[in-house]
Amino acid sequence: MTDLPRHADVVVVGGGAIGTSIAFHLAEAGVDVCLLERDALSSGSTSRAAGGVRTQFSDPLNVAIGLRGVEAFSRFAERPGGEIDFRQVGYLFLLDEQEDVETFARSVSLQNELGVPSRLVDAAEAARLSPLAGLAGVLAATFCPLDGHAGPEAVAQGYAAGARQHGATVLTGSPATAIDVVNETVRGVVIEGGTIETETVVCAAGVWSPALARTAGVELPVEPVLREVVTTAPVAGLPDSVPLTVDFSTGFYFHREGPGLLIGMADRSQPAGFDAPTDPGWLERVTEVAARRAPRFLDMGIAHGWKGYYEVTPDHNGLVGEAVGPPRFLYATGFSGHGFMQAPAVGEIIRDLVLGREPFVDIEPLSVERFARQALRPEHNVI
Numbered sequence: 001m002t003d004l005p006r007h008a009d010v011v012v013v014g015g016g017a018i019g020t021s022i023a024f025h026l027a028e029a030g031v032d033v034c035l036l037e038r039d040a041l042s043s044g045s046t047s048r049a050a051g052g053v054r055t056q057f058s059d060p061l062n063v064a065i066g067l068r069g070v071e072a073f074s075r076f077a078e079r080p081g082g083e084i085d086f087r088q089v090g091y092l093f094l095l096d097e098q099e100d101v102e103t104f105a106r107s108v109s110l111q112n113e114l115g116v117p118s119r120l121v122d123a124a125e126a127a128r129l130s131p132l133a134g135l136a137g138v139l140a141a142t143f144c145p146l147d148g149h150a151g152p153e154a155v156a157q158g159y160a161a162g163a164r165q166h167g168a169t170v171l172t173g174s175p176a177t178a179i180d181v182v183n184e185t186v187r188g189v190v191i192e193g194g195t196i197e198t199e200t201v202v203c204a205a206g207v208w209s210p211a212l213a214r215t216a217g218v219e220l221p222v223e224p225v226l227r228e229v230v231t232t233a234p235v236a237g238l239p240d241s242v243p244l245t246v247d248f249s250t251g252f253y254f255h256r257e258g259p260g261l262l263i264g265m266a267d268r269s270q271p272a273g274f275d276a277p278t279d280p281g282w283l284e285r286v287t288e289v290a291a292r293r294a295p296r297f298l299d300m301g302i303a304h305g306w307k308g309y310y311e312v313t314p315d316h317n318g319l320v321g322e323a324v325g326p327p328r329f330l331y332a333t334g335f336s337g338h339g340f341m342q343a344p345a346v347g348e349i350i351r352d353l354v355l356g357r358e359p360f361v362d363i364e365p366l367s368v369e370r371f372a373r374q375a376l377r378p379e380h381n382v383i
């Protein structure tokens with residue numbers, strides 16, 4: 001059993017993709033870091049994610065962060081190490097409303113300017129790219145071959161193992177109960193049976209971040225919203241390469257998962273809240289959409305299904321920064337359903353904020369103060 005450290009230069013709270021990536025990047029840079037996870041690594045939203053990794057966003061910050069993520073996932077075996085099953089099969093957004101075609105066309109231009117080889121394609125090409133997709137009523141689609149999917153738990157394990165190799169202490173089964181703040185100064189993180197003294201805390205506790213941040217006097221507007229996915233039983237004759245195909249109007253999506261498919265669909269009327277009930281008719285509605293957008297799904301048996309929380313902010317964009325008060329309380333949360341793919345870049349960014357370096361993008365617009373300033377940062381391409 002790992003001994004509890006009395007002191008760490010930085011304590012990261014949360015052992016999902018985000019917290020483990022932050023711990024890795026800090027430890028690799030020589031920082032004495034302790035990561036606290038109250039349960040098991042990945043036990044929060046990370047283990048529920050569909051694994052989608054993409055550069056196709058409408059916000060230039062998210063495009064840059066997504067591109068950085070793609071690069072990091074491609075080299076994950078060398079740094080930090082570990083097999084994450086990254087499949088660059090592309091993301092294909094099917095668009096059946098003219099307004100969406102126009103918005104996505106603008107996003108493609110932006111993505112191209114930022115070095116992302118996405119493109120607008122017609123329905124015939126979309127059918128070639130994604131042979132399982134039903135294209136009735138599709139006006140156009142966008143495709144980027146860099147995008148794809150990877151294994152969220154493997155990524156968190158890889159980062160945690162890499163962090164340990166660089167000297168980090170990674171503690172599971174270790175809830176942080178409060179941040180010890182005296183006179184607007186971070187003094188430590190309270191755990192069962194004691195306090196780990198520290199001058200710097202990073203809150204990476206996913207949907208549970210607001211409760212922890214409040215103990216430091218910081219308000220983080222993150223709400224839990226349940227999302228559901230299913231996987232099918234093995235299917236004979238599936239194409240090797242199935243792009244992560246999204247029906248943007250309905251939020252229905254699928255990709256290949258082992259010998260079958262993973263299928264999800266956002267219930268956009270799902271209320272926020274830890275106790276909010278989900279729609280018992282969800283699978284029936286998935287089946288209705290699948291009849292149009294993935295007809296072969298109707299012949300496939302369901303193998304598994306699970307639910308997990310999206311960590312949603314008012315503008316569907318992440319919260320990344322350092323609190324105005326207390327300083328040295330940093331946060332990286334609220335990724336609104338795209339936190340897995342953003343984990344590599346966010347780890348780098350938080351490392352740089354901790355060390356007083358310039359991050360590779362200016363993340364000031366992602367600070368929580370944007371809501372008070374009415375400077376929202378709406379991301380259009382969210383599912």
Ligand SMILES: Cc1cc2nc3c(=O)[nH]c(=O)nc-3n(C[C@H](O)[C@H](O)[C@H](O)COP(=O)(O)OP(=O)(O)OC[C@H]3O[C@@H](n4cnc5c(N)ncnc54)[C@H](O)[C@@H]3O)c2cc1C
Pocket residue numbers: 013014015016017018019036037038039040041042043044045046047048049050051052053174175176177204205206207208209212226227228229264307308309310311332333334335336337338339340341342
């Ligand atoms: C169905 C579904 C599909 C998704 N698909 C995708 C996708 O395709 N691509 C994508 O990028 N994202 C996807 N997401 C979103 C993604 O899962 C999240 O954005 C991401 O996992 C957030 O990572 P995190 O590390 O911030 O949070 P989490 O993984 O939730 O990690 C936070 C951790 O903090 C721990 N914790 C909380 N409080 C404390 C405390 N006080 N002390 C110690 N530990 C604490 C929790 O136990 C948890 O392990 C999906 C989510 C769902 C539910």
